[in-house]
Amino acid sequence: MTTALYFGPGACSMAPHIVLNEIGVDYEPRKTNLAEKAQLTPEYLAMNPKGRVPVLLADGFVLTEVPAILTYLGQRYPQANLLPAGGEPLARCLEWLAYCSSTVHPSYAHLRRPERYSDDQAAYPKMQEKGEASFIDCIGFIDRKLEGKQFAAGDVYSVADAYLLVFFGWANGLKKFDMAAAYPHYTAWAKRVLARPAVQKVIALEGTQARYTL
Amino acid sequence: MTTALYFGPGACSMAPHIVLNEIGVDYEPRKTNLAEKAQLTPEYLAMNPKGRVPVLLADGFVLTEVPAILTYLGQRYPQANLLPAGGEPLARCLEWLAYCSSTVHPSYAHLRRPERYSDDQAAYPKMQEKGEASFIDCIGFIDRKLEGKQFAAGDVYSVADAYLLVFFGWANGLKKFDMAAAYPHYTAWAKRVLARPAVQKVIALEGTQARYTL
Numbered sequence: 001m002t003t004a005l006y007f008g009p010g011a012c013s014m015a016p017h018i019v020l021n022e023i024g025v026d027y028e029p030r031k032t033n034l035a036e037k038a039q040l041t042p043e044y045l046a047m048n049p050k051g052r053v054p055v056l057l058a059d060g061f062v063l064t065e066v067p068a069i070l071t072y073l074g075q076r077y078p079q080a081n082l083l084p085a086g087g088e089p090l091a092r093c094l095e096w097l098a099y100c101s102s103t104v105h106p107s108y109a110h111l112r113r114p115e116r117y118s119d120d121q122a123a124y125p126k127m128q129e130k131g132e133a134s135f136i137d138c139i140g141f142i143d144r145k146l147e148g149k150q151f152a153a154g155d156v157y158s159v160a161d162a163y164l165l166v167f168f169g170w171a172n173g174l175k176k177f178d179m180a181a182a183y184p185h186y187t188a189w190a191k192r193v194l195a196r197p198a199v200q201k202v203i204a205l206e207g208t209q210a211r212y213t214l
Numbered sequence: 215m216t217t218a219l220y221f222g223p224g225a226c227s228m229a230p231h232i233v234l235n236e237i238g239v240d241y242e243p244r245k246t247n248l249a250e251k252a253q254l255t256p257e258y259l260a261m262n263p264k265g266r267v268p269v270l271l272a273d274g275f276v277l278t279e280v281p282a283i284l285t286y287l288g289q290r291y292p293q294a295n296l297l298p299a300g301g302e303p304l305a306r307c308l309e310w311l312a313y314c315s316s317t318v319h320p321s322y323a324h325l326r327r328p329e330r331y332s333d334d335q336a337a338y339p340k341m342q343e344k345g346e347a348s349f350i351d352c353i354g355f356i357d358r359k360l361e362g363k364q365f366a367a368g369d370v371y372s373v374a375d376a377y378l379l380v381f382f383g384w385a386n387g388l389k390k391f392d393m394a395a396a397y398p399h400y401t402a403w404a405k406r407v408l409a410r411p412a413v414q415k416v417i418a419l420e421g422t423q424a425r426y427t428l
């Protein structure tokens with residue numbers, strides 16, 4: 001069975017996209033046009049009833065949820081050294097994955113997709129305001145945590161770094177901050193991550209250079 | 215260093231609480247009174263700036279985020295056989311952990327804690343209505359996925375089952391459904407999980423028998 005990744009350019013699916021390229025898995029990138037709701041067609045929903053990206057097809061089954069795909073790929077390809085083997089580095093890596101999906105991403109979703117959270121359109125501006133404030137709080141939290149660290153889980157690059165890069169791009173894309181001035185640790189870290197060939201390859205493939213230019 | 219778990223009775227911290235008891239780790243349960251905002255005291259925030267439960271103190275460091283704690287404990291104590299070693303069972307286990315924390319828990323939070331998502335109190339009833347509807351959609355999704363399965367990841371009990379039990383209790387606690395009639399697969403699964411001594415021990419310790427009585 002072909003290995004394939006369903007992704008939306010610049011969406012959170014960028015994290016597994018980077019990891020597939022870091023490992024060097026032979027995969028088929030299947031671009032999914034979220035603006036045209038390609039993730040809500042009957043064919044897509046038959047594969048993933050959640051109606052979201054990413055979806056990884058690999059090893060004969062369908063896998064959803066970014067932290068699950070990242071941890072699975074890290075464990076499946078130990079030679080790539082993208083998932084710490086144990087101890088505090090593993091704990092930190094897993095903690096970042098969970099924080100990104102349970103807290104950072106949902107805060108941004110309140111800004112971009114308030115219709116998920118209320119049917120009352122009059123309530124959207126205040127929800128979006130709070131969502132953006134929560135998202136910016138998350139960016140500040142990430143910045144403080146990355147102070148003095150080479151990578152998210154410690155000294156070694158891991159799947160958590162691929163995930164954290166998504167939100168760096170979303171924050172930069174708000175065009176509200178000079179990222180280097182407002183978030184110096186997150187920015188210094190981003191430069192290290194952006195120097196990786198697999199990361200640049202995915203940015204070019206997804207066409208998201210604008211938000212990753214510092 | 216003492217191993218300790220900060221938990222709120224019936225909160226999502228119940229999942230790592232169960233897992234510590236399944237493994238048989240010698241730990242100190244540190245009950246945290248969420249109604250009195252004990253998770254927001256300066257002492258607590260110095261340990262966990264996120265101001266949430268659970269926190270696991272173990273192996274000399276502080277760990278937050280339910281999926282991270284569960285995966286870490288599963289990997290740390292392989293003899294307990296609570297984290298599948300690889301392949302589709304591992305993928306499914308990780309997928310459930312991520313779905314619970316990114317989707318199920320936040321939907322319920324819109325019902326219980328709308329102040330996290332808007333400063334406009336007038337918007338809360340509609341957000342709560344949508345949050346409850348989303349949560350109920352999740353319960354239906356879980357029910358359909360558990361059809362014909364012994365446990366969440368397949369044939370073998372795993373950390374994902376401990377996490378899914380939390381939401382079964384929350385759904386039952388809404389007192390809107392006859393769970394067995396509305397969600398027969400989730401209920402049949404819950405009966406298997408509730409039969410486990412470690413699960414019963416934690417329910418007694420946390421004092422949440424009411425919502426786990428079928």
